[in-house]
Amino acid sequence: MSALNHAGLHDPANDADALETQEWLDALTSVLEQEGPERAHYLLERLIDKARRSGAHIPFSPNTAYLNTIPAALEPKHPGNLELEARIRHFVRWNAMAMVVKANRKSPPDGGDLGGHIASFASLATMIGCGQNHFWHAESEDHGGDLVYFQGHSSPGVYGRAYLEGRLTEDQLDHFRQEVGGKGLSSYPHPKLMPEFWQFPTVSMGLGPLMAIYQARFLKYLHARGIADTSKRKVWVFCGDGEMDEPESKGAISLAAREKLDNLIFVINCNLQRLDGPVRGNAKIIQELEGDFRGAGWNVLKLIWGGYWDPLLASDKEGILRRVMEETVDGEYQACKANDGKYVREHFFGKHPKLLEMVARMTDDDIWRLNRGGHDPHKVFAAFDAATKHEGQPTVILAKTIKGYGMGHAGEAKNPAHQQKKLDLDSIRHFRDRFNIPVADEQIESLPYIKPADDTPEMQYLHERRKELGGYLPKRRTHADEQLKVPGLETFKSMLEPTVEGREVSTTQVFVRFFNQLLRDKELGPRLVPILADESRTFGMEGLFRQIGIYAPEGQKYVPVDKDQVMYYKESANGQLLQEGINEAGAFSSWVAAATSYSSNNRIMIPFFIYYSMFGFQRIGDLAWAAGDMQARGFLLGGTAGRTTLNGEGLQHEDGHSHIMSALIPNCVSYDPTFGHELTVIMQHGLKRMVENQENVYYYLTVMNENYAQPGLKEGDEDGIIRGMYICNSRGQGDLRVQLMGSGTILREVLAAQDLLEQDWGVASDAWSITSFTELRRDGLDCERHNLLHPDAEQQVPYVTAQLSGHEGPIIASTDYVKLFADQVRPFVPANRTFKVLGTDGYGRSDFRSKLREHFEVDRHFVVLAALKALADEGKLPRAKVAEAIAKYGIDVNKANPQYA
Secondary structure, eight states: OOOOHHHHOGGGGSSHHHHHHHHHHHHHHHHHHHHHHHHHHHHHHHHHHHHHHHTOOOOOOOOOOOOOOOOOOOOOOOOSOOOHHHHHHHHHHHHHHHHHHHHHHHHOOOOOOOOOOHHHHHHHHHHHIIIIIOOOOOOOTBBBOOOOEEEGGGGHHHHHHHHHHTSHHHHHHBBBOOOOOOOOOOSOOTTSSSSOSSOOOOTTTTHHHHHHHHHHHHHHHHHHHSSSSOTTOEEEEEEEEEGGGHHHHHTTOOOOOOOOTEEEEEEEEEEOEEEEEEBBTOOOOHHHHHHHOOOOOOOOEOOOBBBGHHHHHHOOOOOOHHHHHHHHHHHHHHHHHHHHHHHHHTGGGGGGGHHHHTTTHHHHHHHOOOBBBBGOOHHHHHHHHHHHHSSOOEEEEEEETTTTTTGGGGTTTOGEEEEOOOOOOOHHHHHHOOOOOOOGGGGGGGOOOOOOTTSSSHHHHHHHHHHTTTTSSSSOOOOSSHHHHHGGGGGGHHHHHHHOOOOOOOOHHHHHHHHHHHHHHHHTTTGGEEEEESTTTTTTTTHHHHHHOEEOOOOOOOOOTTTTTOOOOOOOTTTTTTESHHHHHHHHHHHHHHHHHHHHSSOOOEEEEEEEEGSHHHHHHHHHHHHHHHTTOOOOEEEOOSSSSTTTTTTTTTTTTTHHHTTTTTTEEEOOSSHHHHHHHHHOOOOIIIIIIIOOOOEEEOOOOOOOOOOOOOOOOOHHHHTEEEEEEOOOSSSSSEEEEOTHHHHHHHHHHHHHHHHHOOOOOEEESSHHHHHHHHHHHHHHHHHHHHTOOOOOOHHHHHHHHOOOEEEEHHHHOOOHHHHTTTTOOOOOEEEEOOOOOOOOOOOOHHHHHHHOOHHHHHHHHHHHHHHTTTTTSSHHHHHHHHHHTTOOTTTOOOOTT
């Protein structure tokens, strides 16, 4: 319902029968006083239902009046020392401002500013201070600790408080955004850069809200499965109103309501501004967000007006003030705070003569003092208190604030405020005076940080409050206390042996067998977290439905239609499998929560997220980068991987580039194995690294749904599998010899090409299984860097260089991915060796696998052709042989280049 219509419905001037209206209102008041709000709500819903059933058109509105949800009369008494809290808050404000301004005074030779944000924390300071003083528990013996997702741009304020607490030094503050020397502070919350400080990254915008929802759900999951008591813990999420435009910010709010995540509290900082201007200049972002969240089933607490408005609202007997509040749009509210009391009198109260009369005895300063709810400690405490006590729903607090609060003419409520990182002396002096900062005029230009002596009342109060709440926040655990043992490779013996004739399997099936074997482990089994985005049957994992159950907080309230089958669909309140629906971003967010559980929950969990590989890094690349930042540990499995294995799905579903994306994440270890024994060796080794050794890496593995014979593990190949390459087959003798490299399913085309090269052309070859071009490249870069920086030391030799050096002939590399994938190792191929790459550049196609491999020019015939051409280029074979091969294999030389087709 629009603000105007909403106001009109409550305007006494539009009332056709004021007496009747008053009788209904008196009756409702009586019910509220005698029987409570639940009874009143029930009666109102029955009345609306009756009216609609009788044919009356009553439009739905998810909105309430543009007022605080908690009336002044129902606010609890603030339990703290408001004077001391204000002083602490002012010191933190000053430190945050000083840190950013000082950093941007520096003028490096190359020019440019370090950047930083003053305005965001300025609008959040009261709320963050309230949480720190009264609500946010640190991990302790009787409390698992609350998880706080701080709004990314508010980091200077968090640092400013940590400095007061003695957790950061002045030198560190002086190195804000200057991290290369090892003592600086990261621009935003980054666990990778400050591993014992920040709990979560909250940029890029929108990732924090999304990940937090699944984090809250994962806490419920751990509790339901008896792994950890999370009943007292809350997940707090601070985000901006402009940030809510990101699709990820609101993309999972219905899940939070559906699963009754009453451990989740969103605090949306509604300062009405984003980077370029007002968030909803012609509307009301708070009303819009209320509709979104109430419609999704959340408990909504609006925190709009501060306590100085209470007397005016109480005297608003005719509802005129409320109506003007409804009609005024955000762009006008921003203008009010960008000017002064005189402006507010003329442009807000001046909208109605009775409002001007209402404030006639107030000075312009009095009017200017009328505060917003997010800056009133009484109102903030009341909202936070109500949110923590609410049950059965997640809660969102929509807090109205002022961007750049306290910055004065330089930035308060101004459009450029978000980017403001420099203040002139007048603005700094105004800031000092406004917050009563003990800095003398002669000191002001040097911007000294404020930290009172430890025995002052402010400092004693600050430390007492955090002691009461268990310690300081933010604080991050880097390792779990527990030690889990990973079973040896022999445990997976059946996956390491050759398949018997007629029993071909895919690497996807081998993964499922590996996972099932791991489930039987008494120690690790309960810690496995299988996560699927509605593709269990695609990957042959439907057997897990009945075996371990699908997590559903309320259990299964229906009889599944396939109950008579062995693998029926089973939901359970303590189920182990997370079935996320068609939702890669949500599934990955669940994976992140599990993959960082060692830190957030002091419980090592082992998540496995298997999905169409095309919908992995392409779909959720920003989240994958955040997972690296969070030091995640777990397995991502790109199923039906490669450009030609998912033959019927076409352009959008066929993956030829996920390994390029995964290679960009420094702590993502990537493999493209061909055989089941390779996959088994890699996964067991990955478990050792992540679970036993608690290394901060995560694994991306591509598996295929193509069935073929598995040759089994040969003793001694384990090291080559892990490092990235080993010879899996050699054919022929003689002077004509080539080296054939392949990965994934295309290695099988390489092996078939070996036969053709020997039989048709008398060319011998070694076939190398390249389990990871990415890891080979990283090894090469490490060696190259060492050699550059240590010219007098023994020069290191890249693994790929060492392996190929003892084997003659040109080198042909073939994969089911774009050419750039295999081309990564080109710098480390032995000098003066021919190196040719085949790959699947271009969009996908729908057809049979053999036709797709022909189309992308990666099948056995093109491998042979590339090998013959390389030999001809080296003068070891007549060029006529290449033309002969083209004719022999029926290769169409006039067909379109697949890169553009």
